[in-house]
Amino acid sequence: MHEDLNWAIGGEAGDGIDSTGKIFAQALSRAGRHVFTSKDFASRIRGGYTAYKVRTSVDKVRSVVDRLDILIALTERTVDENLDELHDGSVIIYDGERTEFSDFEAPDDVTGLDVPLKSLAEDAGGAIMRNIVALGAVCEVAGFPIENLDESLEKKFGGKGEKIVENNKEAARLGADYVTEEFDLAFDFDLETTDNDYVLLNGDEAIGMGAIAAGCKFYAGYPITPATDVMTYLKGRIENFGGHVVQAEDELAAINMALGAARAGARSMTATSGPGIDLMTETFGLVATSETPLVITNVMRSGPSTGMPTKQEQGDLNQMLYGGHGEIPRFVLAPTTVAECFWKTIEAFNLAEKYQTPVYLTADLAMAVTEQTFDPETFDMDAVEIDRGKVVDEDDISKWQNEKDQFKPHAVTADGVSPRAFPGTEGGVHMSTGLEHDELGRRTEDVDVRVEQVDKRQQKVTTAEEEEDFSYREFGNPDSDNLVISWGSNEGTLIEAMDYLDQEDVDVRLLSVPYIFPRPDLTEDVEEAEDVVVVECNATGQFADLVEHDTLTRVKRVNKYNGVQFKADELAEDIQEELA
């Protein structure tokens, strides 16, 4: 009946919420169902409310919704936090030994299933497995064959030995059996399995995977929510491809290490979140003026200052566009889906090396920690292209030397891109500096050389605009008078919001823009539309400002900045209001 099932486990941080959620999400994915997960977490290690939500369907799912069908409530607060999402027919699984159902303020038409999670877990070998007992119960309630959990349990606990795996399988079975034996209830959930072949990953992981695919071999970073998963992903994997991860002492060190590796010729990256970008901004200027290819990933969270580290926002756009003193050529890419995180990372490395500039690659928290299912072919490694730009070797270096055989790393060229000699290249010896410099890289205050070098660096942007395809992705009705523009992770939610709008007989044309700078010129699109709405997760409408700047036309704005990502139905309502 309910083909689209929404499930959550909630409790205190430290209750094993994440791993339990992941086990279920992976099981669903392996069973050929689409999955979209979201996390509600607090900035603390133990205690504080945490939830892991899984939305699953046979069809592609792209966003979170305001509905919960099955909830494992490890604490009373879990129910309170999700009260609005419970509905007629929702099921709450709880442990009566820990929480009385009467403690919950749950709606009357919600079914509570008291499952002795802890004691059943003890029967299976240890109280720690109570979440797995609950998962078994969920499978039974949802009509999802429990065998589907087995592989996930093996993956999660295989490293701890066969005994632990078996105990966990037993725990799940005890939970399922308990539901069958103790409750005479008919649920109308029926989770169909399919032969579809999916992988399940989040934006941070896709960025890490994209980096390795692009040939990135050096990563230096400092842990910060929500970017840390990029480093965690790379550590232990990049080494298999001849690379290395350094956990630096701070963000200043991280970007400088990455800069050093890039100058030595490696494809190099660092990743951080807003506060880290602030610290890196000093060196960002050096990267740009020394014309060093570098990818800087900014996984945005709520700011300013330390803001809300575990909450969603798209508030750093201006920082990435304008951060740093002086005028600095740069690229800013903003993938719009988890899959695009992979492909845009590869593109970021190519742009960085082709144009010898820093590239900001930005994801937002909602995309970085959200796991989604994809066909494995979405990440087709055979389709990866590598462009290292103008690298010169011993044989052709003489073309780029002056009459004294000195190499010109900042040679003025028509396209603004100079030759690049990796250290160790005979005849390529040169220095680079953050000071204004001549073609040889040597300090200068010569007025003409200054202008020449500034123009040369800016020329790279112009060249890229001519050579690259900085376009947008388009959805909805191409002939609609209603134009909706978004960037970053809102694309998926907007695609689903269009279904809601459709029910209200409202059609829209959606442009999802993955390039912040340079970006596609939207003037014609805006002029053709009757109403233009720009959707983003910040208070002031930073992208909307850019659209107005580019098109000289006022646009409407839908902004959300309470720390929570948009939900499809809510977004549809907001858009409809603006269009009215």
Added chain:
Amino acid sequence: MSSNVRFTDFKSDKQPTWCPGCGDFGTMNGMMKALANTGNSPDDTFVVAGIGCSGKIGTYMRSYALHGVHGRALPVGTGVKLANPDLEVMVAGGDGDGYSIGVGHFIHAVRRNIDITYVVMDNRIYGLTKGQASPTSRSDFETATTPEGSKQPPVNPLALALSAGGSFIAQSFSSHAQRHTEIIEEAIEHDGFSLVNTFSPCVTFNDVDTYDYFRDSLVDLGGDDADYDPSDREQAKDKILDSEKEYMGVLYQDDDVQSYEQAHGVEGNMADIDTDGAPDGAMDLVREFY
């Protein structure tokens, strides 16, 4: 590396703008000689510097080089070395660059023990900004920003390095050309992080820590008739914490600890990547998410 490299090959055709008589001339000459004497060539050498008088060194030397931002030269050197361990990486800094704004990076570079040579041109003053107190200035040293002295004890870089697990800790004097060159040669040959704190007098702003002062007071632990054993940590500690005297030479050297590169198995040149597409085996990365 070619064996016929001469130290003048490491000289650029730019004339230094250091003040006449500046200690940095001697410091740099020793660096160039030591690089040549240890068989390095400009093509295989990378010199990183930060900001200040010391930061200009990349302009005056001839090698691959980066003149970076204030205090961050060591992280840059770390990245260069890890990306291509075949390069000889030398980092130069001043006392302000290395022990004030960059002191955090200094401690961590020491404890990482990456195989780079760090030469600090210590003149105990900020020269390029025209004479303010530096972290190694004496507590009673009067400057424009410390008219009554800083009333804070100076940083002891050797003690910081020792406490952070430093595996090569040396002190040198730019005016003792031969000894200075020898010490830097030893630093280059050490397999791990090497600190060479080099007294490099500022003839313009510092009238206390002068050539004469160092010439008269420095005690050389090396040389022909010395019986100092740099592998003795306790002895090194006594010398480093000695408040009566200052020493030059290799104060401490531990040849038994592994360098970062050895410990982490970092050895390839990361500049080499497959330009045909994603590396072999990349599809396995996707399969992991099954």
